[in-house]
Amino acid sequence: MKVFLTGATGFLGSHVARALAAGGADLRLLVRPSSDLRNLAGLPRFEQVGGDLRQPESLRAALRGADALMHVAADYRLWVRDPEQMYQSNVEGTRALLRLAREEGVARTVYTSSVATMGFQRDGTIIDETTPVALADMVGHYKRSKYLAEQVALEAARAGQHVITLNPTTPIGAGDVKPTPTGRIVVDFLNGNFPAYMDTGLNLVDVGEVARTHVAALERGRPGERYILGGENLTLKQIFDKMSTVTGLPSPKHKVPVPVAMVFAFFDEWITGRLRGREPRATVEAVRMGRKRMYASSAKAERELGFRVLPVYPALRAAIDWFRAHGYAPPA
DSSP states (O other): EEEEEEEETTTHHHHHHHHHHHHHHHHEEETTTTTGGGGTOOSSSSEEEEEEEEEEEEGHHTTTSSSEEEEOOOOOSOOOOHHHHHIIIIIIIHHHHHHHHTTTOOOEEEEEEGGGGGBBBBOOOOOTTTOOGGGGOHHHHHHHHHHHHHHHHHHHHHHHHOEEEEEOEEEEEEEEOOOOOHHHHHHHTTOOOSSOOSSSSSHHHHHHHHHHHHHHHHHOOOOOOOEEEEOEEEEEEHHHHHHHHHHHHHHOOOOOOHHHHHHHHHHHIIOOOOTSSOOSOOOOHHHHTSSOOOBOOOOHHHHHOOOOOSSSHHHHHHHHHHHHTTSSSOOO
C-alpha cells in the first residue's frame, strides 16, 4: 500500500511513519523546505516530496497514485502572532488536501484531529465522542482551527469520501523535537521551571500506541466516525509526581489560583511574545483551557480499532530520557 503522509517530521507523525513502515507500507512523506529532518533518521526507504498545506496544488503530484492519505500535520501552538496562518494550515489546508485526494482517487484517508475538539467540562467529567460540543466551546485559535478542520473532514465523509477521524489526547514519548506544548511541560519540569502548578487535568497517552492505531484505522476504521485515542486521566499535579518518581527531582507543592496564573500569562504574552517576538512560556489561552479537566474515554477505539489504554509511566520515562539525551535538559 502506498501511503502519502503529512507531518512525518513532527512528533506524532514520525511515530506514524515508523508504524506504517513496520507494516510494510510504501511511504511518500511530505517534507517542507524548513522541516527539521532529525525524526526521519533511520527510517526505512521512503519517497520524500516537497510541498506546503498553504499551497495545496503543490501536493497534487504527491497524492497521485497513492492508495491512502494519512493527514497528521497541523500547526500545534498555543500562541501565534498571526492566527490567520494557523487557520490557513489547519482548516483550509485540510479542506484542499481532502479535495485533492478525491480528485486523485485516493481510496482511504485518516485525518488526525485532536481531543481538543471535544466537549470538556470543568468538573472533570470523562467525555467521549458523543458528548455535545460546539464551536463556542473552543478556547483559543488552536482549538477553534482544529474543530473547524474536523468539521471539514466529517462533511467530506458525509458526502461519500472514505475519511476516518482520530482524536489523540496528549501524546507523550521520545522524539518530541520541537517540542510540542506538552513536551515543554516535561522540559520545563526537568529544568526546574515549575515552582507551582494549576489545578487542572490532562489525559496522557503513549505516542507509540497512537501511531500503531493510525495504521489499524486504515483497515478497521469506519468512515465518518471519530475515535478518541487516550491513556491515563491525570491531574497536572499527578503528572509532576510521576516525573518526580522517574527523576528524583522535586514535584511542585504550591497550587496557583487561576486569577494569578492569568495575570502572569497576560504579561508573559506581552513581554515575551509581542515585545520580544518569542513564544511565551505561559499563555492566556492555556490558562483558560486549564480551567477544564481534559478527561476522556477511549472505549470506542478499543472496541473498533483494537486500541490499548496503556500505563503512561513508560512513555513518560522515554520522553524524559530522550530530552536529557538530546540536550533539552541536564543529564541525570
